[in-house]
Amino acid sequence: MDQLNSIDELEDEEVERDRPFNPYRFAASEDTKAIVREAIALVSSYEDRFDLRRNKRRPRDQQTFEQTVEAVLADLIHGHLVGGTGIYVTRSNRVLGAKSRYRPPVYSKVFPAILDLLAKPEMGYVEQDVAADVQGATRSTVIRPGQRLLDRIAELGVGLDDLDAHLAGETIILKRSKDPKDYWDEGERLDYLEDDRTDRYRAELAEINQWLQEADLQFDWKGIAWPHTLIALRDRRLRRVFTQGRFDSGGRLFGGFWQQLRKDERRTGLLISGEKAVELDYGQAGARILYGMAGQQPTSDDLYHLWGYVQQREGIKRVMSAMIFADKPLERFPQFTRALFRKGDKIAEVVQAIELKHSLIKDRFHCGIGHDAQFIESQIMVELLLIMKAKGIIALPIHDALMVPWSAAATAKDAMLSVFQRMTGVKGIVTRSGV
Incomplete structure (x- = not known):
């Protein structure tokens, strides 16, 4: 089976192949x-x-x-x-x-x-x-x-x-490591003892959830092609999912009707505080966080640009993300990525080219620290939401992106860059989509 792991795309409980029962x-x-x-x-x-x-x-x-x-x-x-x-x-x-x-x-x-x-x-x-x-x-x-x-x-x-x-049920979720030999294994939920850390995580999320529950959120379907994603505007409750049986692994935020929407739907129809929404994405987040974990600075602005693979940038991005999560050298192209490369390209040569460009963090590939990097990303997003709340700006998280009112885009972008630099030691990149 093809390998697939990406700090930008891996979603723990996020890609639910078969929807579980919601007992609430x-x-x-x-x-x-x-x-x-x-x-x-x-x-x-x-x-x-x-x-x-x-x-x-x-x-x-x-x-x-x-x-x-x-x-x-x-x-x-x-x-x-x-x-x-x-x-x-x-x-x-x-x-x-x-x-x-x-x-x-x-x-x-x-x-x-x-x-x-x-x-x-x-x-x-x-x-x-x-x-x-x-x-x-x-x-x-x-x-x-x-x-x-x-x-x-x-x-x-x-x-x-x-x-x-009901606004009930556990919002701080701990899951065991997935069985790498079982594609369908989603990682069983683990019970855990409360401590100061879990109390803090739960209190932060409770504050964020209460804030979002009262937010002025609307949706306008005018101009959006069918079929539409059916949503309920009251579905706003977030949860944090930690992975590998550790509270410093994973930790991404899931839930909220906006995460169910397609990108074109979010960017066209979502209204926040009566305004069109803008999506602000961290660019190259996983790779830049990895540099920060290594105590190094990126050597170029575009970490996915490789000579000899200029037209394969999206493929390089996905392979590099897989290398961050993998615990051994890749032996084949990650799932759904083979079509992003030329017929004669070989995975070993692609990996070698990535390692050559990123020699400063070469020792961080293939050692399974993707979930650790994802935890840093999740901490950044929680910090940003609390900052936005303090500033009176409604912000909706989508893993490594925020949706904000268009009039607040500049303020939100400045906050995103500041928090990323402070928490990783590396300069961040934020791109804007929407109005």
């Missing part, structure tokens, strides 16, 4: 609440009819039951509206019964039973593909809206504004 989704309008009430009543009637329960649920258990039905249906509606793909849930008793900071209230040992009830032919709210019960393996299930739920969505004209999500 809920019905926010009378229409969606009516769907949930009907489902609860029908399932309860079904249980009574077939004598599936000997005793009435205790009040606390009834509350959990109703919350679970609501979360499942609300997330299925959301999934259907934004693209119709399946949603992954777990049936593992080890996961559902474990005490963990990540376990939501609806994840209880009766969760699979509730899914099974909703999936009964008489109910028709859920379709599920249940994985085989293999000893020692975690059981995953893909769920999709059943015909009854699809009919209700159509009959009531349900849209994304009929749904919302």
Whole structure:
């Protein structure tokens, strides 16, 4: 399998090949609440009819039951509206019964039973593909809206504004290292003990999330080609994802409806504080951070320009990023990059040319420090958001970029350059896209 790692493109939890269940989704309008009430009543009637329960649920258990039905249906509606793909849930008793900071209230040992009830032919709210019960393996299930739920969505004209999500759940997430031999391994979430550092990270993010929740954000679809990315403007909550089982690895910010949008959509339709938005990107961020980690200064303004590969600049950028993450010399072109080079180009020759240009940091390649560099990038972005908040400028993060009102672009750019220099010891580059 081709290798793929990039400080500019690697996104830990960010590239979610199959969307996981959001257990914090809920019905926010009378229409969606009516769907949930009907489902609860029908399932309860079904249980009574077939004598599936000997005793009435205790009040606390009834509350959990109703919350679970609501979360499942609300997330299925959301999934259907934004693209119709399946949603992954777990049936593992080890996961559902474990005490963990990540376990939501609806994840209880009766969760699979509730899914099974909703999936009964008489109910028709859920379709599920249940994985085989293999000893020692975690059981995953893909769920999709059943015909009854699809009919209700159509009959009531349900849209994304009929749904919302609780501002709950862990925002500071720690993940183990991914198995390099398993392409589909996304890195399991790890529990951890609180300390001053995690308390600080959580407090910073809580301050940022509260600020963004109150921000004046709008979107204008005029002039944007179909198909449109379906979004809900209230989806603004960010989380930080740390990798390799360390809190000085990764740490990028994920979440917020603006991160779901295509670049052309963000740059054309997003309004911040009533103004068109401008996107400010750190140029060559990974490479420049690497120079800073080595205590060196870049020897040229364009770190991806190589003689002999002038027309292959984008390919050089991606290969160099992969070299930062790799823990051994590249033996093949990273995934999706071969087409960016000429037919006769060989990966060994490309790597050698990059090492020759960047001889000052040659010893930093192929030693797996990409996530460490990504952590520095994430610290820069958190610092910038807090600075923008203090200045009264709404700023939306997109990994190594900020979206700001056009009138604040110059101020934001100055702050970005200043923070990058201070935190890396290297001069940064910021490019502007948009108005």
